[in-house]
Amino acid sequence: HHISVHTFRCSLHRCTLQKYVQTEYAFEKCxxxxxxxxxxxxxxxxxxxxxxELREGGEAHPQIxxxxxxxxxYSVKTGHPRFFNQLYAGMDPYSLVGRFITEAINxxxxxxxxxxxxxxxxxxxxxxxxxxxxxxxxxxxxxSPGGSVSNMYAVNVARYHHCPDVKVLGLSAxxxxxxxxxxxxxxxxxKAAAFLGIGTNNVYVIPSDKRGKMIPAEFEKQVQRAxxxxxxxxxxxxxxxxxxxxxxxxxxxxxxxxxxxxxxxxVDACWGGGALMSKKHRYLLQxxxxxxxxxxxxxxxxMAGLQxxxxxxxxxxxxxxxxxxxxxxxxxxxxxxYDVSYDTGDKSIQCSRKPDAFKxxxxxxxxxxxxxxxxxxxxxxxxxxxxxxxKKRDGFRLVMEPEYTNxxxxxxxxxxxxxxxxxxxxxxxxxxxxxxxxxxxxxxGSMMVGxxxxxxxxxxxxxxxxxxxxxxxxxxxLLDQIHSLGMDL
Amino acid sequence: HHISVHTFRCSLHRCTLQKYVQTEYAFEKCxxxxxxxxxxxxxxxxxxxxxxELREGGEAHPQIxxxxxxxxxYSVKTGHPRFFNQLYAGMDPYSLVGRFITEAINxxxxxxxxxxxxxxxxxxxxxxxxxxxxxxxxxxxxxSPGGSVSNMYAVNVARYHHCPDVKVLGLSAxxxxxxxxxxxxxxxxxKAAAFLGIGTNNVYVIPSDKRGKMIPAEFEKQVQRAxxxxxxxxxxxxxxxxxxxxxxxxxxxxxxxxxxxxxxxxVDACWGGGALMSKKHRYLLQxxxxxxxxxxxxxxxxMAGLQxxxxxxxxxxxxxxxxxxxxxxxxxxxxxxYDVSYDTGDKSIQCSRKPDAFKxxxxxxxxxxxxxxxxxxxxxxxxxxxxxxxKKRDGFRLVMEPEYTNxxxxxxxxxxxxxxxxxxxxxxxxxxxxxxxxxxxxxxGSMMVGxxxxxxxxxxxxxxxxxxxxxxxxxxxLLDQIHSLGMDL
Numbered sequence: 001h002h003i004s005v006h007t008f009r010c011s012l013h014r015c016t017l018q019k020y021v022q023t024e025y026a027f028e029k030c031x032x033x034x035x036x037x038x039x040x041x042x043x044x045x046x047x048x049x050x051x052x053e054l055r056e057g058g059e060a061h062p063q064i065x066x067x068x069x070x071x072x073x074y075s076v077k078t079g080h081p082r083f084f085n086q087l088y089a090g091m092d093p094y095s096l097v098g099r100f101i102t103e104a105i106n107x108x109x110x111x112x113x114x115x116x117x118x119x120x121x122x123x124x125x126x127x128x129x130x131x132x133x134x135x136x137x138x139x140x141x142x143x144s145p146g147g148s149v150s151n152m153y154a155v156n157v158a159r160y161h162h163c164p165d166v167k168v169l170g171l172s173a174x175x176x177x178x179x180x181x182x183x184x185x186x187x188x189x190x191k192a193a194a195f196l197g198i199g200t201n202n203v204y205v206i207p208s209d210k211r212g213k214m215i216p217a218e219f220e221k222q223v224q225r226a227x228x229x230x231x232x233x234x235x236x237x238x239x240x241x242x243x244x245x246x247x248x249x250x251x252x253x254x255x256x257x258x259x260x261x262x263x264x265x266x267v268d269a270c271w272g273g274g275a276l277m278s279k280k281h282r283y284l285l286q287x288x289x290x291x292x293x294x295x296x297x298x299x300x301x302x303m304a305g306l307q308x309x310x311x312x313x314x315x316x317x318x319x320x321x322x323x324x325x326x327x328x329x330x331x332x333x334x335x336x337x338y339d340v341s342y343d344t345g346d347k348s349i350q351c352s353r354k355p356d357a358f359k360x361x362x363x364x365x366x367x368x369x370x371x372x373x374x375x376x377x378x379x380x381x382x383x384x385x386x387x388x389x390x391k392k393r394d395g396f397r398l399v400m401e402p403e404y405t406n407x408x409x410x411x412x413x414x415x416x417x418x419x420x421x422x423x424x425x426x427x428x429x430x431x432x433x434x435x436x437x438x439x440x441x442x443x444x445g446s447m448m449v450g451x452x453x454x455x456x457x458x459x460x461x462x463x464x465x466x467x468x469x470x471x472x473x474x475x476x477x478l479l480d481q482i483h484s485l486g487m488d489l
Numbered sequence: 490h491h492i493s494v495h496t497f498r499c500s501l502h503r504c505t506l507q508k509y510v511q512t513e514y515a516f517e518k519c520x521x522x523x524x525x526x527x528x529x530x531x532x533x534x535x536x537x538x539x540x541x542e543l544r545e546g547g548e549a550h551p552q553i554x555x556x557x558x559x560x561x562x563y564s565v566k567t568g569h570p571r572f573f574n575q576l577y578a579g580m581d582p583y584s585l586v587g588r589f590i591t592e593a594i595n596x597x598x599x600x601x602x603x604x605x606x607x608x609x610x611x612x613x614x615x616x617x618x619x620x621x622x623x624x625x626x627x628x629x630x631x632x633s634p635g636g637s638v639s640n641m642y643a644v645n646v647a648r649y650h651h652c653p654d655v656k657v658l659g660l661s662a663x664x665x666x667x668x669x670x671x672x673x674x675x676x677x678x679x680k681a682a683a684f685l686g687i688g689t690n691n692v693y694v695i696p697s698d699k700r701g702k703m704i705p706a707e708f709e710k711q712v713q714r715a716x717x718x719x720x721x722x723x724x725x726x727x728x729x730x731x732x733x734x735x736x737x738x739x740x741x742x743x744x745x746x747x748x749x750x751x752x753x754x755x756v757d758a759c760w761g762g763g764a765l766m767s768k769k770h771r772y773l774l775q776x777x778x779x780x781x782x783x784x785x786x787x788x789x790x791x792m793a794g795l796q797x798x799x800x801x802x803x804x805x806x807x808x809x810x811x812x813x814x815x816x817x818x819x820x821x822x823x824x825x826x827y828d829v830s831y832d833t834g835d836k837s838i839q840c841s842r843k844p845d846a847f848k849x850x851x852x853x854x855x856x857x858x859x860x861x862x863x864x865x866x867x868x869x870x871x872x873x874x875x876x877x878x879x880k881k882r883d884g885f886r887l888v889m890e891p892e893y894t895n896x897x898x899x900x901x902x903x904x905x906x907x908x909x910x911x912x913x914x915x916x917x918x919x920x921x922x923x924x925x926x927x928x929x930x931x932x933x934g935s936m937m938v939g940x941x942x943x944x945x946x947x948x949x950x951x952x953x954x955x956x957x958x959x960x961x962x963x964x965x966x967l968l969d970q971i972h973s974l975g976m977d978l
Contacts, residue, residue, distance in 0.1 A: 043831050046605055052613035054850070058857035064583065067854060068590060071847070075594045075606045085603060088841075091595065094553065099592040101557060104585060105564045106577075108795055113931065114574060116535055117564045124541035145634035146839040156684055170688025171660035187815040188840055194813070195645055195838050197686025199659025244819050299841070306597055306841055324683070326676035330733050330941035330951070335921070337928040342532050349684055350635040351677055352577075352788070352795055358560070361543070365556060368547035432824070439826035442602065452819035462819070 036445035037083050038076040046074055081469040082447035082477070087243065087271050087300045090467025094366040095305045098359030109353040110331055110345030112338060118355035119342060125357040125364070129296060129310055132276050134289030140320050141312035142347050143356045147270035148188035150295035150311035151237065153320075153349070155179065155192045157293060157313060158235035158264035160323040167323065171197050178226040181237040182206045182214035183455075184247055186268060189237050202231070211400060212247030214238060216257060223261050235264035240285045241272020244454050244462055245399075246406030248272055251287030258290075267291040270309065272404060274301025277369070278376045284403065301379065301405075301466055302372055304360040320347040375468050379405050382465045386475040393479060399457065405465040410458075411437065411482045413489040430489075434459035437486040446481055525934035526572050527565040535563055570958040571936035571966070576732065576760050579956025581792045583855040587848030588794055598842040599820055599834030601827060607844035608831060614846040614853070618785060618799055621765050623778030629809050630801035631836050632845045636759035637677035639784035639800035640726065642809075642838070644668065644681045646782060646802060647724035647753035649812040656812065660686050667715040670726040671695045671703035672944075673736055675757060678726050691720070700889060701736030703727060705746060712750050724753035729774045730761020733943050733951060734888075735895030737761055740776030747779075756780040759798070761893060763790025766858070767865045773892065790868065790894075790955055791861055793849035809836040864957050868894050871954045875964045882968060888946065894954040899947075900926065900971045902978040919978075923948040926975040935970055 041049060050070060059067075077083060079091030107115040109122065126141040133139075144150045159166055163174055171177070177198055181189045183205050193203045204222040206214050219236065226233040236258060238249040251267065258265040267288055273296030275281040276288070288294065292314050299308035313319055325346040332346055345353065364372065383405040390396040390409050395417060399408035416430050434451035441447055450462045463478065530538060539559060548556075566572060568580030596604040598611065615630040622628075633639045648655055652663055660666070666687055670678045672694050682692045693711040695703050708725065715722040725747060727738040740756065747754040756777055762785030764770040765777070777783065781803055788797035802808055814835040821835055834842065853861065872894040879885040879898050884906060888897035905919050923940035930936055939951045952967065 041605065042827060043601060043605070043609065046609060050606065050609060052609060052850075054613065054617045054853045054858065056858045058855050058860050064851070064855045067851065068586060071590060071606045071610075071851075072594065075596060076603050078595045078597075078603070079593075086597065088595075088597070091593075096593060097557060100589060101560060103588040103592055103794070104568075104580075105561065106567045106580065106795055107564060108567075108575065108577070112532060113937075114565050114567070116530065116532070117539065117560045120532065120535060120539060120541060121560075124543065128543045145638075145843075146841045148838060148840045149634075152684075152838070166686065166688065167683045168688055168690050170665070170682070170691050171686040172663065172665040172691075173688070174661065176659070176661040186840070187817040190815045191813065191838055193659070194656045194815075195641075196684065197655065197660040199655065199657055199662070201657050202659050202661075243817075297841075305592070306595055307843060309841075324680065326679045326683075328676040328732075329943070330939065333924070333941060335924045335948075337924065337931075338531060349637060349641070349680055351637045351675070352635045352786075352798075354634075354796060361541075362553070362556065362560075364543045366547050366553045369543065369545045371547050435822070435824045435826065442826075448602075450819065452822060454818070459824075 035077060035080065037080045037448050038442060038445050039074055040442045040445065041074055049074065076448065081467060081471070081474055084464050084478070085448040085450045087464060088303075088306060088466065089464065090303045090469060092303045092305070092363050094363040095303065095359040098362035099305055102355045102358050107355050109355055110343065110351065112342035113336070115355065118358050119344060121361040122355070122357035125361050126310060126312060128364075130312055133291075133294055133312065135314050137314075138316060139312055139314045140316070140318070140347075141310055142320060142344070143353075144309050144311050144348075145307055145350070145354070147186070147268070147295050147297045147309050148191060150270065150297075150309050151186070151188045151266070151268055152192040152196060153311045154237065154266035154293045154295060155196050155198065155235065157319055157323050158266060161264055161319065162232070162234045174232070176202060176231040178202050178204055178231045178233045179235045179237065180204050180206055180219060180222055180233070180263075182208045182239060182249060184208045184212045184214075184242040184245065185237055185239045186243050186270070189268070208247070211403070212242050212245035214249040214254065216250060216253040219254065220257050223257065223263070233261065233263060235266055238265065238267050238291070239272075240267050240269035240288065241275070241404055243271065244406065244452060245408060246271070246402060246404035248284045248403060251285060251290065255287050255290035264293070265291045266293045266295070268295050270295050270297040271300050273297065274376050275404065277302070277372045278380070279373070280377060281380055298360045301376060302360070303375070303466060304363060307354075308356045308360050324349055378468055379465045379470075382470055382472070382475060383407050385472055386463060386465070386478070389475060389479060395483065396479060399460050407463040407465070408460050409463070410460045411486055413486050415489065431458040433486055433489055434461055436489060437482055440485040441481060444485075447478060449478065524566060524569065526569045526937050527931060527934050528563055529931045529934060530563055538563065565937065570956060570960070570963055573952050573954070573967070574937040574939050576789045576953055577792075577795060577955065578953065579792045579958060581794070581852050583852040584792065584794045584848040587851040591844045591847050596844050598844055599832065599840065601831035602825070604844065607847050608833060610850040611844070611846035614850050615799060615801060617853075619801055622780075622783055622801065624803045626803075627805060628801055628803045629805070629807070629836075630799055631809060631833070632842075633798050633800050633837075634796055634839070634843070636675070636757070636784050636786045636798050637680060639759065639786075639798050640675070640677045640755070640757055641681040641685060642800045643726070643755035643782045643784060644685050644687065644724065646808055646812050647755060650753055650808065651721070651723045663721070665691060665720040667691050667693055667720045667722045668724045668726065669693050669695055669708060669711055669722070669752075671697045671728060671738060673697045673701045673703075673731040673734065674726055674728045675732050675759070678757070697736070700892070701731050701734035703738040703743065705739060705742040708743065709746050712746065712752070722750065722752060724755055727754065727756050727780070728761075729756050729758035729777065730764070730893055732760065733895065733941060734897060735761070735891060735893035737773045737892060740774060740779065744776050744779035753782070754780045755782045755784070757784050759784050759786040760789050762786070763865050764893065766791070766861045767869070768862070769866060770869055787849045790865060791849070792864070792955060793852060796843075797845045797849050799846075813838055867957055868954045868959075871959055871961070871964060872896050874961055875952060875954070875967070878964060878968060884972065885968060888949050896952040896954070897949050898952070899949045900975055902975050904978065920947040922975055922978055923950055925978060926971055929974040930970060933974075936967060938967065
């Protein structure tokens, strides 16, 4: 390693400090901000460093302590203010305390008798989220191990709602079922169709407009196509906050079509659900109260920590229970001395289940609904700032104006700017820029941001803003870094 | 609350101490052993105590600290040496450290770039578990959020193996698929059949013998029945360690039948897999190396902490990837600068995924394979001790000799012992004994043990032994307590 001493002026706290750092670049924030986001090692190097092998004998405590240090050192610091790589980031201290408590208590949420506190806090969180969605008559829900699993729940309850026989008889006894989703939806919708036996061919994909939103007229055409084919259309997956572009499907118009054709309306708001907390931005999900089910992951925009994923249904007839129950007599005894309606484990497809709602409940208690709202509004304001900065700078181009906190943009190195002046500028040139810049930033460890090709568009960066620790200085740093890492290309 | 002062002689450490305790009974262990297993409150009481409501404003730190204390106080102490209620128990300190680390780092296991340490430790643990299963050519695997989900994976890969078209075309394009399992299997097998669109009617249930083991001849009869009906039999779920009785299906004979009929052999060893760690007891799973897939939860007998659930396949042709992948271009870019075969997230049905293997890896490093073996052998020896004690005591009757650490027994209060002298003693009388004793032990908080009816057998206790902290004194205490709580019935 190349180690050298640098003097900093911290960009966040304005303090001056000295620090030993690796690499030729000095960091610009005080500890803990100056910790690397990652300390890159190749898989082969890291295997050697970690000594992965599991042996007959155990190891002494100092050795185990060193293993812990190494695991931490070589892990990506996802709570770092410059980790922008995924749809989650940051670290809320209340949530972390909640997680330490639940890890130490080690509960499993099948029954009230073994997890009384965690079943009640889960119920309280779900009821509040349902209120925020706007289901005035209430609803039901369950926390699941990931938004992908929540979307699977949606498919399963939707088809059970249409054909309750499916639970017992299976799909081979039914007509061909068809579901709908936009081309911009999360890939878990296809995974759900495959896993649940529907088949990916029976997911009819609806074109989206230039902003990434499902086109309602195209949706209705696809419904008609399925009917003409003699298939049974049963549900649509609308997306509130798409993965790459952060687009919101037009929920009111989708709800109208669902009513006309008797379709289950599921909203995958895993990412965009956070906007519901903001009175200013919740218009993005206008119409969500008309959905039959909603998936919403507080571990994303609301920083509850992985995992924290609610699946909720508007139904009040115990649909989750009827659809998923297996009535195990060793667990869900009916002769218990308390009200067994609190034993909610049989609503789930899981048996052991982690208490993912508790950390969110504790954080919510600590910062209040108002605190959650402020965080969301701050993240959106920061995304707006970044978009404006991108427009001001040479060599940066927005893919589109952000509606949420996905800021998608290209970086064009000086040597390519001349050829990048036409109207098709960003669909053609140099898809290798983003991968090379990404490689350099990871090897340096200064930050992490994702990139991807998308439809006809060559690789672009997708900057995601979540954490309240992220400042305007971080946005400036991001653009400066990308330029300094890629200007020679 | 009734609070009084008692003087104890700790049964474990032989020290004398005074303590304020609730209830009329004194506890017999020093702190921390004298902590209650649970402090029972009804759902209504607990709702008031916890103040569940989520409000506009946040709360000050002292209030949040009190909420943490309350959450801990009213939670069941599943790591307590007298928590015998589920198929998990105890607390390993190395695992807990691993969990604190991963909660603080907050990784998600999609790609090497965001979770390098945790993907490599997962792979190392899987390869070692595969070696222990006895797949000499290796295999593949993934950690899942629960044994139920692992069993779903098994069903999905088994049907994909038989009919790769199912992923794209769905079940409506296929003949009726039929799977097999014993009457003693875990309820997740039925949940999997419902969720994956196969239908619970297409799970053909095979009778088990008196010891709870699948009867191979009956299995083959059911296969023939499915074939005669024109259905397509595709897999069997064999259970190694059933939930209630702790029975092991005869894997060698089941493997023979699978070979004759070209069936996928899945072994649900979620609970019984722990015995593989013991050279003395691994004969219980004789033949598991012939399985096509295995589910094994180190969070149960091996105390890795919830959740830690491996699903493994013997296949070496990338079946998990082919069966589950959706190739999201924003996550699994192919133009990355490292070997993207380490980006294993697309094998999974999840997108976000917790690093459940790391805590197990750290614990294994600390105590070694030998340490895991000793724990398993100690738990089995303790179960043997308890079974012998039960045979010696009036009013206690074993349901059957335990093979594993499920010790199933009835308690018969003195007033009922006369009428309980016939050969059918335990199938008829007084199913309310266990529920009443359970209610009393929970309200006292002294211990927790499960009970259930099973087939034609009235409610009996199911004592599960796992933790190395459990002593012979705890076994004696269990029987003494049940007698003292139920002798007046």
